Amino acid sequence: MTRIFCKANHLFRGCPQLAGQWMQVNFVVLSVQTFALRLNTSQMTCVFFADSTLLASEHHEQLIRQAQGLNEQGFRSRVLGRPGSELSLSCVKAGLAFEPVPFLSFAHPTSVWRVSRLLRRHKPVAIICYGEMDSALMALSVRALAGLKCLRYRPRLIYMQKGQTDSVRPYFYNQVFDITLVPSHALRDQLLNGRAIQPSRVAVLHPGVDFDAIARAAVPMPAPPLDQLLSNPNKRPLIFHRAPFGVEKGHDFMLDVVDSLLAEFPGLTYLAVGEGEMRETFQREVQRRGLSDHVLILAALGQPASVLARADVLVMPSAHESLGKAPIEALSLAIPVVVSNVGGLPETVLDGQTGFVCPPPFEKGAVDQWATVLRGIFSAPQNSKQMARTGSFAVRKQFGWASHLAGLIEQFNPPRLKSH
Template identity: 35%
Template sequence: MAATVRQGLAGGLAPALHMPPTPSVQKVLFTESSPNVGGQELQILQQMQCLSDSGVEARLLAPPSSGVARLAMARNLSVSAVDFRSALDPQSVARAVAIVRRWRPDAIVSHSSHDSYVCALAARFARPRPVLIRVKTYQGARRPRVWALNRFFDKILVPSVALGTELERMDGFTPSSVDVLYPGIDFPALDRDRTLPLPPEVERWLEQRPGFLMVQAAMLRPEKGHLFMLEVLKEIFAENPYARYIVAGDGPMRSQIEDRVRSLDLHDHVLVAGLVSVVAPLLARADLVVAPSFTEPLGMLQAEALGLGVPVLASNVGGIPESFADSEAGILAVAGSKEDWRRALRRAHDDRAALRAKALAGAPSVRARFSMTANIQRLLEMIAAGRTS
């Protein structure tokens, strides 16, 4: 997988998105069957917008009631409704066949199980057949259908070398089909948003509690390590009463996290802020962005923070280490080790000026690897290569 990543990054920072599109790629069809909106769905919308801006037509197939479909329509992006009730739903297959035959995309980029299998079947009825790309952003506890990944798709895209290596180790999997496409981050938008005001309740809380600020912005799920972080910080707060920790995000663990803050009597140090719609101002205010995940295919929080020149302390798991442009742009700690995390937090507090300078120095490298420009150009190159192979 390392060779694959080097190939994808060989050109360094890609040219601007207003470059002429790759001649053999004129239309890209994105598909998503999930009803929810998370990082994957927001990435689709960014890719569609960037492709449109660069002269490539982009269209989304999604259930009409899904969150990503509503957001796409609100952004004036092209959407066609497909229910994707199951992986073999006849009505969905027939609808997808009609759209593919009429629209004739150069590639279909699918993101979830139901839509990927429906569109893989539908593409067999199109001539010429579009390039079939399956995006896998994580690997859950259930083993994927290896035979289907091998047979149905021309390319499997993963967000990190770590996840690609995990897939390649599965029995029966065809390694040559896996390639790494780092997610794209809209850094110009982060730059514009970083000076926006914080939500009033967050601003008031910070004004009343000056001091060293740690921020974690992530879905409130077990693997993100919020409860572990609270246990780690109880001792840190005893040593440094001016340290603060803001949890930004929402999810199934919110009430459990709030209960733990109360039981540990940390309400003077910890704010569970809920979903913060624009996170850049909060990241920019942080002295340290933390990502204490137990598992993470890549994670975009640390890349966003490092791109803004904000120091990061993150777990050394999955694809997280790939986010660091160099070893001095942030700190890696052993996932789940309270002792190692406390040692790293003390270092981050004591050396915060030096860490900030290193993060600022490493920001250009992070931006080069995770820009939307680099993401889109690499995607177009892979589609073009698939059409000629």
């Protein structure tokens, strides 16, 4: 086409009238080509997010933030989910494009047809899946269209795995998806240990945390009666523990630790916040031990950061944890942190530098070691506070949204995979 224009310009150079008409034609054709190029370029920046859950889920906040962040980076995010789901309402509030897909089964005909139309229309560069149902259906649709030569390039298939699961077979990681992203190195090691999963198919992407929102939420004082508790010097030191009530979260273990410290710190208060099936059982255990004056149990907090910012220490004595956001949030507010040496928790805290890592509850002597560490924090608060300030810089760099989005976009950098 360019060669033809060059020859025509040379021929019409001697005829001003024809040359003027030819320049108009040239301008129109060039405008059409530019529009087509822009259209094609915009289609190459579309990213699909897929999630088949109907009710609200913890990962929805991250999905929404990822989609918004990619939009700010010049991508075009579209969220695929079940009509009438909590996710659809969240997308409307966030101003995100939402595409309703039934997701009734991994091979639901209507869902496959709907997804196929969206794939051919928007030509996404990547598809990020959060659930097992939607991930299987999206992969099936993509590979079916690619096999039929209906996609010139197929999008990169990405699965966001939130925790450990034994129900997913190695074939899922090796063949169905191009890459699986997990929140911690510990979870990646667990997936690869003793299973025929290719290491190149699993990568670590630490979750992104909105530290600015946490800082804003930490400013106002909590509502009564928590404001009275936090301002009462006779109820100090204050241990903050936010986790669902369950055997693996270590609430009963913390009662042993609190009991061993009361002689030295008679005003010690343990604030346990969370829901869960074991909550009533834990309340009865507190009463049985006679610790009701030192243990406060709350179902939920509207703004947990406002309480966390006024605590003396955050504890996370879990027996299992893929990563754990509570220590990250606490360190961002320069609150001392003590966590168990399990799962991904040591990835949030550098023992002796930004916080403390202690044995998990099931290890022998764990109560004594936790009590020793907490005793040191309460006895020398300035030292532990300075350590937490160091941790604040560390977690902001490691878990900030900028680094999270950069790691996510890096998965789109490899050339789009040809359909054949």
